[in-house]
Amino acid sequence: MVQLDAVPRPRPGADILGVSRGSAVLELGCGKGGNLAHVATLGARAVGVDLSLAQLRAAEARWSDTAELELHQADALDFLAHCTDTFDAVFSVFGAVWFTDPVRLLPAIRERLRPGGVLAFSQRPPVEGCYGCQASYITRSEDEDPLVVKRWDYEPPRWTRILRQHGFTGATAQVLPAPVGPRKTGTLLVRATMGPATL
Numbered sequence: 001m002v003q004l005d006a007v008p009r010p011r012p013g014a015d016i017l018g019v020s021r022g023s024a025v026l027e028l029g030c031g032k033g034g035n036l037a038h039v040a041t042l043g044a045r046a047v048g049v050d051l052s053l054a055q056l057r058a059a060e061a062r063w064s065d066t067a068e069l070e071l072h073q074a075d076a077l078d079f080l081a082h083c084t085d086t087f088d089a090v091f092s093v094f095g096a097v098w099f100t101d102p103v104r105l106l107p108a109i110r111e112r113l114r115p116g117g118v119l120a121f122s123q124r125p126p127v128e129g130c131y132g133c134q135a136s137y138i139t140r141s142e143d144e145d146p147l148v149v150k151r152w153d154y155e156p157p158r159w160t161r162i163l164r165q166h167g168f169t170g171a172t173a174q175v176l177p178a179p180v181g182p183r184k185t186g187t188l189l190v191r192a193t194m195g196p197a198t199l
């Protein structure tokens with residue numbers, strides 16, 4: 001994906017999402033909207049959801065001259081439960097998919113994906129031996145305790161199994177190497193398409 005965002009973060013690219021002019025695309029946990037803005041510049045309808053009003057305000061400020069974004073402040077599960085639209089692709093870059101129980105989230109995403117639609121997400125690979133729901137500590141200021149949030153970490157074969165169990169087909173999951181530079185941790189990239197339910 002062409003880098004519109006100032007923060008380099010490995011992400012599902014437009015080719016992985018199959019985005020083209022007229023596609024409807026949803027990002028779960030869009031943050032400041034760099035990835036979503038890129039999707040919009042490809043001619044897709046770009047819908048973003050994020051819990052954080054501050055992030056969404058920053059997205060509006062950054063991209064209002066560049067790209068038309070539909071931004072919603074909501075928890076990803078709540079948004080999916082109330083949304084009546086369907087999407088050609090749903091994606092998440094170190095976003096809400098990482099921070100939501102897949103057992104609840106994947107059925108909700110399925111409800112909003114068109115047949116053959118794509119789900120793709122990226123996140124940090126699991127720490128060896130630490131699988132399932134993990135506590136994640138997010139540093140704030142020096143004066144504040146870190147924020148503790150839950151995140152869901154699995155190895156690639158487990159992700160493909162979970163996706164299959166929730167009716168997704170052609171699931172792939174791989175750890176991409178870190179780009180050249182100081183960062184040593186790769187990126188887990190997961191992709192699947194919406195198939196018939198198997199549950």
Ligand SMILES: C[S@@+](CC[C@H](N)C(=O)[O-])C[C@H]1O[C@@H](n2cnc3c(N)ncnc32)[C@H](O)[C@@H]1O
Nearest residue numbers: 029030031050051052075076093094095096099
């Ligand atoms: C690490 S940031 C990544 C933002 C963006 N995807 C990027 O690559 O720059 C994670 C974002 O996910 C949002 N988020 C986390 N859990 C969420 C949830 N359950 N529903 C909606 N947004 C969520 C956070 O508010 C935050 O903006």
